[in-house]
Every structure is written in structure tokens, then in C-alpha cells.
Amino acid sequence: MFSQPDRAGFMPFAQLPSLVSRLSALGYRCLGPTRENGAIVMRELESPADLPRGLQAEQAPGHYRLTSDPHNRYFAWSNGPQAIKPLSFAPQESLWRVERDEAGSLRFAAVLPAADKQAIIGVRACDLAALALQDAHFLRAGRRDPHYARRREQLFLVAVQCAEPASTCFCASTGDGPTPTAGYDLALAELADGFVAVAGSDKGDAVLKTLSLAPATSRQIEAARQQGAAAAAAQTRRLPGRNLRDALMSRLEHPRWDEVAARCLACGNCTAVCPTCFCHAEIDEPALNGQASRHERIWDSCFGESHGHLHGFNVRPDIRSRYRQWLTHKLATWHDQFGRSGCVGCGRCIAWCPVGIDLTEETAALIEGGQP
Numbered sequence: 001m002f003s004q005p006d007r008a009g010f011m012p013f014a015q016l017p018s019l020v021s022r023l024s025a026l027g028y029r030c031l032g033p034t035r036e037n038g039a040i041v042m043r044e045l046e047s048p049a050d051l052p053r054g055l056q057a058e059q060a061p062g063h064y065r066l067t068s069d070p071h072n073r074y075f076a077w078s079n080g081p082q083a084i085k086p087l088s089f090a091p092q093e094s095l096w097r098v099e100r101d102e103a104g105s106l107r108f109a110a111v112l113p114a115a116d117k118q119a120i121i122g123v124r125a126c127d128l129a130a131l132a133l134q135d136a137h138f139l140r141a142g143r144r145d146p147h148y149a150r151r152r153e154q155l156f157l158v159a160v161q162c163a164e165p166a167s168t169c170f171c172a173s174t175g176d177g178p179t180p181t182a183g184y185d186l187a188l189a190e191l192a193d194g195f196v197a198v199a200g201s202d203k204g205d206a207v208l209k210t211l212s213l214a215p216a217t218s219r220q221i222e223a224a225r226q227q228g229a230a231a232a233a234a235q236t237r238r239l240p241g242r243n244l245r246d247a248l249m250s251r252l253e254h255p256r257w258d259e260v261a262a263r264c265l266a267c268g269n270c271t272a273v274c275p276t277c278f279c280h281a282e283i284d285e286p287a288l289n290g291q292a293s294r295h296e297r298i299w300d301s302c303f304g305e306s307h308g309h310l311h312g313f314n315v316r317p318d319i320r321s322r323y324r325q326w327l328t329h330k331l332a333t334w335h336d337q338f339g340r341s342g343c344v345g346c347g348r349c350i351a352w353c354p355v356g357i358d359l360t361e362e363t364a365a366l367i368e369g370g371q372p
């Protein structure tokens with residue numbers, strides 16, 4: 001976000017309401033982080049007073065607690081259980097419906113989402129990287145998903161640099177954070193008295209110009225740069241490399257898969273919180289009168305029994321094969337599909353796993369432990 005420092009502005013905290021009201025005036029529904037049920041989740045913002053100022057998110061394997069931020073910052077928390085995913089790839093939605101008309105013929109119709117314009121404030125660098133991966137899947141040439149595309153087109157993304165990574169974060173090792181580098185409309189870096197603000201798109205530039213910010217000073221830009229470097233250096237978790245395809249695919253019979261399967265509950269929490277997972281199931285919901293039916297898409301998980309069910313048998317009948325499927329797809333065969341790993345280092349699957357399984361630890365045990 002600091003590639004064109006001469007175009008950076010400085011937004012004092014007192015001007016944050018102007019950003020929210022400007023986006024609202026442009027017709028955006030403003031969403032941002034709020035405190036709810038002990039976690040930070042994206043909800044509609046009435047004003048910056050709804051932001052979780054003064055909070056941090058303490059995270060560890062199987063652990064997430066909100067704590068106080070001694071510096072009373074707006075964005076001192078690292079991330080919550082949600083990324084952008086639920087806002088672009090809905091957890092459940094109708095794809096089409098069918099009705100029987102008076103003559104008894106069936107009439108099929110596509111159902112497309114209304115998709116309001118949505119501005120999301122507080123998007124993290126890992127979330128932007130995950131959104132780029134979801135785009136690669138849902139918007140690929142010849143297979144463009146109209147439901148995803150309609151929501152995606154309506155997003156205005158206000159990214160925020162991470163200054164306080166959680167112990168579960170490892171975006172520096174995947175190359176996806178903690179400073180946003182691409183994919184945002186606006187990006188903010190929070191300092192003691194305001195934000196260094198830069199635009200990343202024409203839409204963002206237009207909004208920034210209306211705020212009439214003073215140019216950021218070289219000292220402010222350097223402080224933001226150093227803050228990002230310090231946040232990267234503070235991360236203690238890592239993956240053993242960015243392309244683990246061959247290393248993992250040559251260890252499909254490693255005994256570690258049995259060890260992790262003995263702990264894994266196959267609950268699917270990791271896939272639900274993962275911002276890059278895109279598996280879904282499709283079901284039909286017929287009306288009781290037999291005159292209509294809706295075809296629904298719902299999030300699915302490769303940890304579920306039905307996910308591997310094919311023509312009367314299950315290709316992944318046990319937890320060992322499901323965990324292996326998840327990890328090797330995410331970190332190995334994703335390279336074949338999308339040219340990179342499917343992990344952006346957000347650490348959500350570590351914090352929200354009820355038994356604290358840590359994919360960085362599992363990967364290290366599989367790879368750094370050597371071939372058995």
C-alpha cells in the first residue's frame with residue numbers, strides 16, 4: 001500500500017465518520033467489525049462508534065478471547081471468525097426454482113440475489129488474498145458463477161493493515177500479509193492519531209478525493225511501513241514453504257495422518273471459518289403442496305460423511321482420509337488448480353478448531369519429520 005507514497009493522505013480519527021457517511025451517501029450499506037457474543041464479527045455499521053475500539057483478539061489453538069488494547073486503537077484485533085466469504089459466497093442461497101402452472105407444466109426460473117452495494121470496513125490482507133482465490137474459483141473463464149459475481153461486483157473494500165497479529169497468524173510466511181498490497185479500494189494503516197490512507201482503485205480514489213485529506217507526511221508513511229514490518233516479524237507460526245505440493249503428495253501414507261485423525265472431531269469448523277474453502281452441496285426444498293420446489297446451495301465441508309459419498313460407497317470413509325483430503329487439497333493440489341497454495345495464513349482454522357489442531361504443526365510434522 002506504500003508503492004505511491006505521494007498519493008497517500010492522512011485521515012485523523014475525527015474524520016472516520018466522514019468516510020462512513022460518504023460511503024452511505026454513495027448508496028453503500030456499510031459493514032464493519034463489531035463486538036458480538038465475545039467475538040468480532042462483520043455487521044452493519046451505523047457509525048464508527050460501533051467499531052470495536054480498544055479491543056484485541058487473543059488467539060491460540062482452540063482459543064479466542066477479546067482483551068483490552070492499551071492504546072485504544074480501532075483495529076488492534078487481528079481477525080474474527082468471519083472473513084469476506086459469507087458476503088460474497090452466501091452460506092445458503094437459492095439457485096433456481098420450479099413451479100407447476102395451471103396446465104400442469106413445470107416452469108423453471110433462475111433466482112439471482114438482490115445484492116445491495118456493500119462497503120466492508122476493516123478487511124485484512126489475508127482476507128483480500130482469500131477473496132482473490134475465491135474469484136479464481138467462482139469467476140473462472142467459462143464457469144462464471146452469476147450468484148457470486150453479482151455480490152462480488154457490489155463490494156467496496158476498505159482494508160486495514162494488521163499491527164497486532166494473533167499468535168495463530170502466519171500470513172507473512174504465505175506472502176499474503178500483514179500489510180495489504182492489492183485487491184482493495186481503500187487501505188488504511190492506523191497510527192496513534194489517525195490513519196494513513198491510500199486508494200487502490202478508481203472507486204477508492206473518488207471516495208478519497210471527497211474526504212479532502214492532507215497529504216500523509218514521510219514520517220507517517222515510514223511509521224506505517226515499520227508497523228507492518230514489525231507485525232510480520234512478530235509472527236511465530238509459519239508453513240515450511242510456499243509450495244508443499246510434492247512434499248505432501250509423497251507422504252500420503254505417513255503415520256501422522258492417523259495421529260491427527262485420532263484427535264480430529266470431523267466437525268468442519270475449520271472449513272466453515274476458512275476464507276478460501278468453497279465446497280458446497282445442492283439440495284432441493286419442495287413445497288408441501290407439490291406445486292413448487294427451490295434448488296438451494298449450502299456450504300459443505302470435506303469433513304462431512306456425505307461429501308465423499310459416490311454411487312453407493314464413500315471414497316473417504318474415515319477421518320484420516322478426510323483430514324488428508326483437506327490438508328493436501330489446501331496446501332498441495334490447489335497449486336494444480338490455481339497456481340498457488342489455498343492457505344493465506346489467517347490462522348482461523350487453528351483458533352476455531354475445538355481440539356486445537358494446528359495445520360502449521362501438522363504440516364511440519366509431516367514434512368520436516370522426513371519421509372517415514
Ligand code: SF4
Nearest residue numbers: 264265267268270353
Ligand atoms: S481439524 Fe478441528 S475444526 Fe477441523 S474438522 Fe477436525 S476437529 Fe473440526
Ligand code: SF4
Nearest residue numbers: 274343344346347349
Ligand atoms: S487453511 Fe486455515 S490458516 Fe489457511 S486460509 Fe484456511 S483458515 Fe486460514
